[in-house]
Ligand SMILES: Cc1cc2nc3c(=O)[nH]c(=O)nc-3n(C[C@H](O)[C@H](O)[C@H](O)COP(=O)(O)O)c2cc1C
């Protein structure tokens with residue numbers, strides 16, 4: 630059945646449920662000879678893993694230690710499928726017993742059951758944000774490939790709970806709990822999260838992804854347009870409800886004379902296109918933003934129904950994030966890297982065929 634394989638040449642499958650024994654990813658199509666170790670993958674996973682005590686974050690404590698089961702030899706990729714496993718260490722499925730027959734508003738409970746007729750209700754099962762750990766592990770492998778080609782991808786928080794970052798000082802991201810490039814905004818974000826936490830509610834926000842060193846020529850003019858593939862990849866992350874590239878929605882309000890990026894022998898004078906023109910990278914920085922919805926599992930009373938369709942109410946306790954931000958930041962990076970790795974390999978095949 631379609632829907633589970635991501636990519637065409639750099640292909641990824643993730644597997645596992647939030648409260649099952651483990652989760653993981655299989656990557657097929659990674660070129661041989663790339664330097665790889667559990668430590669480089671771990672670095673990425675540590676940025677996403679839950680239970681580090683962040684203000685907006687779930688108290689579920691997962692070490693998220695990755696093991697490489699295949700596809701490498703003496704510290705290098707072999708060109709064969711790379712299998713990565715992360716054991717679930719702190720699932721506590723009992724916390725979901727009372728939710729077995731009730732649908733949480735905003736989560737995937739109701740649609741999953743309608744589709745499959747069977748549902749692992751524990752922790753959201755396959756629809757859990759936990760699945761994104763496997764994406765981050767796979768994205769770390771793509772990062773190694775992209776690094777060899779001088780491509781660098783970085784994501785950061787530009788809004789949380791309606792508070793917007795005015796600055797883009799990327800050097801301050803690591804100093805604050807939200808990975809935000811604006812110190813003052815980060816302070817306000819913290820206050821907002823603490824207030825909303827007290828109210829038993831949750832928050833959404835916006836993540837920006839900046840890609841440097843992407844050569845011109847990645848993507849296709851129709852269908853597998855680079856912007857289309859990036860949008861799909863980022864939108865495939867749970868809780869992402871919108872993606873814009875470059876000027877994005879604002880482009881609809883601009884005049885053509887304002888929106889066009891003038892071309893000079895030295896390059897483009899502006900970057901409203903966000904690094905992609907007619908589906909193909911133009912050599913400028915690729916800039917993408919993802920709108921993240923508030924976490925659905927909240928402590929306030931909400932109307933819902935049970936599996937028999939009877940009206941009831943629900944108040945959700947347990948260990949939930951107040952916002953998917955900031956843990957979703959490395960996930961956005963990973964998904965963008967997977968798309969760029971795939972299109973880079975496609976362009977390399979294309980270049981060979983042209984000779
Ligand atoms: C990193 C991350 C952490 C999340 N944490 C939670 C959580 O603690 N509780 C919750 O109910 N949803 C959480 N979510 C959101 C759900 O996974 C998401 O609402 C669900 O997948 C449905 O999203 P959709 O409507 O965008 O497809 C998280 C999502 C991500 C990406």
Ligand SMILES: C=C(O[C@@H]1CC(C(=O)O)=C[C@@H](OP(=O)(O)O)[C@H]1O)C(=O)O
Nearest residue numbers: 679687689752753757758759947948949
């Ligand atoms: C486990 C992770 O996040 C989980 C994502 C999640 C959800 O519904 O998406 C709900 C919570 O699960 P639980 O109730 O089992 O603690 C989060 O902790 C993770 O990101 O690794």
